[in-house]
Amino acid sequence: MIKLPLNYNKILKTLFICALSLFTILNLIKLKKVVSDIVKIKQLTNYQDIEYRFKGxxxxxxxxxxxxxxxxxxxxxxxxxxxxxxxxxxxxxxxxxxxxxxxxxxxxxxxxxxxxxxxxxxxxxxxxxxxxxxxxxxxxxx
Amino acid sequence: MIFFAFIISFFTGILTLNWLFKNSQKMDYPLRISLSFVFGLGICAILTFLSFILFGKFNQPAIIILTVLYLALFLYLNNNTYNRLYPKFGKIKFSSLFQIACFLIASIAIYYISIQNRYGGWDAWAIWNLKMKMLILSNQPFKDIFERIHIHAHPDYPLFLPLLNTWIYAFSKADLNQIPFITTNLLTIFCPVLLFFGLKQFIKHNIAFLAGALLILHPYYVFRGVTQYADLLLGIYLLSSFIYIFQFTGGNESKTILLAGLFLGIMTFIKNEGIVLSGLLSLFTFLFLLKLKKPSASIKSFLIGLGIGLIPTLIFKIFLAPSNPDILPILSEQGINFFKPNEFFYVISAFAKETLRKEWCYTWFVFFIMFLFGFKKYFQKENSIGILLFVSYLIMVALIYTTSTEGSLEWWIKTSLARLYFALLPSIIFYCYYCFYRE
The missing domain is CATH 3.40.50 (Rossmann fold)
Incomplete structure (x- = not known):
């Protein structure tokens, strides 16, 4: 039978904190990319307008x-x-x-x-x- | 002026909760005011609903008078407890300043993303904001919404979000396109804050911050949040209900479980999915309460809260709205599509595929691994409420998908499943962190 270390739970929790922190940083990078893409789109076109065809x-x-x-x-x-x-x-x-x-x-x-x-x-x-x-x-x- | 309306909404919530709890609430101050904000939104939507029932159409003076009367009543009732409303600032740590700075930067990014899509997603202008316009501009709003507008606008959908935006209009007279835009931005930024303060009540501060950061920086959460749909509001109310339920299990305070019931009741007025979620979570909470040493007081409080919260939905569903062809089709004019096992398995596989879509940034996969490694914790005592809810909800959704006669199953899953997951996301993050990191 495998004997788990006494601080097994603590190690696991720390590992997941590291994994979740890594995911958060990856999300931050992706979010930054989304903002950069929008900056490029805004140079070509204005914001979304659904009213133009029927307004007035x-x-x-x-x-x-x-x-x-x-x-x-x-x-x-x-x-x-x-x-x-x-x-x-x-x-x-x-x-x-x-x-x-x-x-x-x-x-x-x-x-x-x-x-x-x-x-x-x-x-x-x-x-x-x-x-x-x-x-x-x-x-x-x- | 829109922010002024939100401040009034906040005060309706905090005065009510302050009176309800008097000196007994053991929640941190930031969590109390966050939940007050959520509750205030519900009160304002319900007061607006009341004004429409009384006067038949948009009546700005009536909405303002009802709100003022409500505020006056609770100002009077809070006569000796105003001191609890004031924040108590301790020493401000560098880590708190860092967290506030992170939050502000994320908020700016969210706002910048949303202004590119200021009308929101399709359902925003086809359903929610259209109904807001009908409520405000029509002489017979209920007749128009429930009988006259085309079926694609889903006349059976509950009206919490359009009523809330109508209430904001009554207090601000702002541009009709600007109101839902600001509302959705505020809620998208607020939800991770609520998650952070909710978790901070139970686990370490820094880990709670990690959860909030994971949500607010999630690109797909931001994308879905700013679409101006009602799913985010549903997610916020579900999260608030969880917070109150787990707060109750820590202290057995009957007013806490009363509020859990109240939030679950109000949740049914947001979307039809809220009715299913509320029903299931109420059932599992009730079963949990039965196991307590002296369950009767808690059960009584929970049912009173639930009953009061359900009143607007009952009035809406019984007296106003047409039947829904998606849920319980036997009650509508359309026939039931009998359950087909091969479609059921198709739906279950669609659930699994959705979790692996790259837009979700493998969030669901991470939480599944957390669940596997902390398996026992998710079934201990009150923790089992969450796992029972999420599993049974997905089974219910699968059954609804496979028994409805509405359109193509593939199309329906494609257009709705992501939103269902989105509404669950804040609560699942809360639940996973709570079970895994709570000592």
């Missing part, structure tokens, strides 16, 4: 508008396309974006191919009210 559209809706129809030519079951819907919803809150029903008076057309937006507007008798430089169209029904 809410100012063109009448006060008290509860629902805004949302039409997209992309597949809203895919995460990237749902992300855009979520961004639009965040910016335009408290107006509710309804992607299941575009019979509302105001409808937002967010399409990869703008031709699809215009086709849909024609189908649903929606007139374009506002178009921003990102191709987002706010349409209104008579």
């Amino acid at each position: 559209l809410e100012n063109n809706l009448p006060k008290g508008t509860t629902y805004l129809g949302y039409f997209s030519d992309s597949d809203l079951t895919k995460s990237d396309d749902v992300k855009l819907l979520s961004q639009a919803q965040f910016v335009l809150a408290p107006v509710i974006l309804d992607y299941t029903n575009i019979d509302h008076k105001y409808v937002l057309f967010v399409c990869n191919n703008e031709t699809n937006a215009w086709k849909k507007m024609k189908e649903t008798n929606t007139s374009p009210f506002l178009r921003n430089r990102y191709g987002v169209i706010l349409g209104v029904k008579p």
Whole structure:
């Protein structure tokens, strides 16, 4: 039977303190690298902005508008396309974006191919009210 | 002004805890004020929730009046115990100055990382901050949140974080994007501080500092912390509950276990995962209390605290929120996906793979080795509560993953498992250090 040294626990605790200290130092080095990477990124681009595509559209809706129809030519079951819907919803809150029903008076057309937006507007008798430089169209029904 | 709001929140917490404990609390002063801060956040969120129930929409005067009344009540109740609120400074050691300097440098790094991502992660603007905006700007916030917004915004999720940010808005009228940004920065910096003071209560000062440093310098912790999700808040409340439970086991003071129950109850109002965590930790704590020589007083205190803490969640879940399709799908309109063993084993292997992802910097591996070398300690007396909780929680999560009908299992694990681990991280560090280094 192996006889453990009397101060076995103390040795073990000290070993783990050394190991955890080493990990902490390694984490510090990695964190420093993250900060350095961000410094480089900031030279190329500004901070994250999720509002740019939809900002200002809410100012063109009448006060008290509860629902805004949302039409997209992309597949809203895919995460990237749902992300855009979520961004639009965040910016335009408290107006509710309804992607299941575009019979509302105001409808937002967010399409990869703008031709699809215009086709849909024609189908649903929606007139374009506002178009921003990102191709987002706010349409209104008579 | 946002910091002014946090100071008020802090005072709601410290006045309540000071009155509750009067002269009996045996905690170090820094830990007391840290836990007061956590508790204050809960009080403010609940007061805001109360104002919404009473008035149906955002009412700034109502929120301010409710908070002022609360503060006035506890200022009156603390009439003879104000002296306990003042800090007692001893001799300031060089090591303490070094630790404060390390903490400040880490805080600056955290802030610098967060400003690059000031809107937070996807769930921040798709769920938590969206609901904050609805609460503040909508004329019918509950109807909008629970019935009208799209399913991807998870209308069934509890509202602690959006209500807290709404409370801050009521006191600061700051920009709506700035509030969650500051909140998340503060909490990301605060959590390792709470961990340090919590551990210092039980183990050597320098080892406790090592634990706090490990967390605050962990790149993935910082990345996850500044995403503005509710997982960090859940992690903080779970850690606070652990601190109170282990503090109780050292002194058997009934007010300590009452607070443990209270924190566990409030935790259910943060996320649905909080309900599972709270249920399991409450069960194991209750079983531990049964083993005490005179359990009835402690059990009574614990259940009273838990009951009071659960009130907002019960109101929310019973009267307001729609059912959740992920947990207990038989209660929702969707059918249950019967348990499949091969999916269960897939999930368990996913748990193991997650621990080895390089983003975690092998933290989980280190703690697993600590567990192996100190195996017996993790099952001694109150220590067993932790191991039982973490193992049973992971089993529960695996069962939920395999019985839900929501989307692809692979996608769901990919998008949620890291966050589950993140919420557990502060408590696991606390637990491992507590069991391994406590004399």
